[in-house]
Amino acid sequence: MSITHLGQIFHIAGRPAASGADAALVWLPDGALVIDDDGTITYCGPRDDRPADITETIRDHGDAFLIPGFVDTHIHFPQTYSVDAYGGGQLLEWLDTCIFPAEARLADPEFAARIACDFTARRVAVGTTAAMVFGSAFPQAQDALFTESQRAGMRLVSGRGIQTVGGASAAALLTSERDAVELTAAEIERWHGADTGSPDTALLHTAIVPRFALSVTTETLGNLGELYAEVRDRGVYVHTHLNENNRPGDGEIDTVKKLFGVESYLDTYDGKFLPGSRVGGTSLLGRRTIMAHAVHCTDTELHRMAETGTSIAHCPVSQLFLGSGTMPWRRTLATGITVAAGSDVGAGDEWLISRVLSDAFKVHLSEPGDAGVAIHPAEMLFTGTLAGARALDMEDRFGNFDVGKEADFLVIEPGRWPPLDAILSQGIRADDAETARDQTLFALLMGLREPAIAEVYVRGRQVQAPD
Numbered sequence: 131m132s133i134t135h136l137g138q139i140f141h142i143a144g145r146p147a148a149s150g151a152d153a154a155l156v157w158l159p160d161g162a163l164v165i166d167d168d169g170t171i172t173y174c175g176p177r178d179d180r181p182a183d184i185t186e187t188i189r190d191h192g193d194a195f196l197i198p199g200f201v202d203t204h205i206h207f208p209q210t211y212s213v214d215a216y217g218g219g220q221l222l223e224w225l226d227t228c229i230f231p232a233e234a235r236l237a238d239p240e241f242a243a244r245i246a247c248d249f250t251a252r253r254v255a256v257g258t259t260a261a262m263v264f265g266s267a268f269p270q271a272q273d274a275l276f277t278e279s280q281r282a283g284m285r286l287v288s289g290r291g292i293q294t295v296g297g298a299s300a301a302a303l304l305t306s307e308r309d310a311v312e313l314t315a316a317e318i319e320r321w322h323g324a325d326t327g328s329p330d331t332a333l334l335h336t337a338i339v340p341r342f343a344l345s346v347t348t349e350t351l352g353n354l355g356e357l358y359a360e361v362r363d364r365g366v367y368v369h370t371h372l373n374e375n376n377r378p379g380d381g382e383i384d385t386v387k388k389l390f391g392v393e394s395y396l397d398t399y400d401g402k403f404l405p406g407s408r409v410g411g412t413s414l415l416g417r418r419t420i421m422a423h424a425v426h427c428t429d430t431e432l433h434r435m436a437e438t439g440t441s442i443a444h445c446p447v448s449q450l451f452l453g454s455g456t457m458p459w460r461r462t463l464a465t466g467i468t469v470a471a472g473s474d475v476g477a478g479d480e481w482l483i484s485r486v487l488s489d490a491f492k493v494h495l496s497e498p499g500d501a502g503v504a505i506h507p508a509e510m511l512f513t514g515t516l517a518g519a520r521a522l523d524m525e526d527r528f529g530n531f532d533v534g535k536e537a538d539f540l541v542i543e544p545g546r547w548p549p550l551d552a553i554l555s556q557g558i559r560a561d562d563a564e565t566a567r568d569q570t571l572f573a574l575l576m577g578l579r580e581p582a583i584a585e586v587y588v589r590g591r592q593v594q595a596p597d
């Protein structure tokens with residue numbers, strides 16, 4: 131028995147580059163999404179053209195929109211309650227004042243269980259069906275996170291945040307060099323592909339997550355490189371921060387270069403953290419590696435990421451909040467790197483990926499001179515959905531409504547958020563179908579707010595937020 135969802139469909143079909151997203155944009159005002167018993171899409175097209183011979187149950191969503199679930203490629207689980215924390219400064223001050231103390235609270239198992247519930251509930255509310263989640267230092271908090279995600283039926287890639295050095299404010303989050311590797315290896319054994327027994331079909335995956343270069347030593351990076359060499363064939367991910375804060379002298383990037391003696395920040399993750407050598411020989415870069423931010427990269431760094439298939443989680447809301455600057459949109463994409471959206475909650479104070487795309491539109495239009503660009507609404511949708519699936523190296527499984535993919539989607543009812551309803555019903559005055567399509571999608575993405583997300587589906591099954 132199939133389930134057929136009727137509604138207005140938007141998605142980015144096929145496997146386009148970001149620049150080709152507009153040509154790949156599909157708009158079906160009277161669309162049908164047909165899903166079989168195991169959650170696979172068997173048809174996406176005009177409702178009147180669907181095969182006549184299917185046995186189906188119909189869910190008619192009226193004039194609601196059906197779009198692929200949002201993918202958040204960078205969000206911090208232990209910062210669920212730290213959104214809009216006043217840190218009195220940029221990245222390093224904010225970490226010391228607000229974030230390290232907040233993350234230390236997850237040592238308490240009761241607190242960890244509560245924050246895992248709230249984090250998962252927020253993800254469901256904002257329709258983030260897949261996410262690369264920067265984890266807690268504490269294994270029992272990670273267990274709570276994986277357990278809640280599994281219960282809700284959400285996709286999750288996560289790993290405990292690894293820190294082996296830091297000042298007094300970070301003390302509770304630090305481990306020995308040995309525990310850094312052993313706890314991470316134990317998490318991989320416990321959770322990687324745990325829900326189905328195979329990472330190829332699982333909703334749950336694990337990652338190796340050194341917080342950033344300043345939270346670890348050359349020894350930690352060398353050991354994690356060795357661990358990665360052992361587990362990368364099993365599809366384990368790597369996730370960390372790169373080139374976020376460029377305050378001269380004592381900011382993140384200058385401090386990394388000084389401490390590690392590297393030419394570029396990326397070298398620390400690329401097995402090159404001693405000048406001129408590749409200690410350990412194992413790079414952490416690859417198709418399952420996502421670097422958060424990458425705001426201030428050199429051309430060499432961008433090309434190295436492109437060459438290794440490493441992706442970028444672009445987090446403009448957070449970059450505004452911490453005064454980190456603007457990732458050059460055109461220059462970064464021109465290298466062929468996959469750039470996907472990241473909320474970076476809690477430095478980002480928007481959970482909803484369309485709000486992140488909205489800020490991306492504004493900041494990149496405001497880039498100086500020729501760099502300024504009005505991102506096409508199709509490219510916005512691409513960045514928040516299919517590019518995220520690509521960054522997670524799971525584009526074959528989800529991210530759009532191509533036949534054969536797992537059905538991750540949102541039902542958006544504009545009537546649940548009257549300002550959006552008003553824009554869509556009164557604001558679109560286009561002379562031709564293509565303009566109407568682009569304007570409708572843009573208004574939908576810019577005007578969307580959480581209350582309008584009526585239902586959230588992963589692999590064809592409606593997910594439920596924890597109580």
Ligand code: GUN
Nearest residue numbers: 229341342371448474477
């Ligand atoms: N760099 C190291 N840790 C963090 C973090 O928690 N948030 C952000 N935005 N950058 C970081």
Ligand code: ZN
Nearest residue numbers: 204206422474
């Ligand atoms: Zn972050």
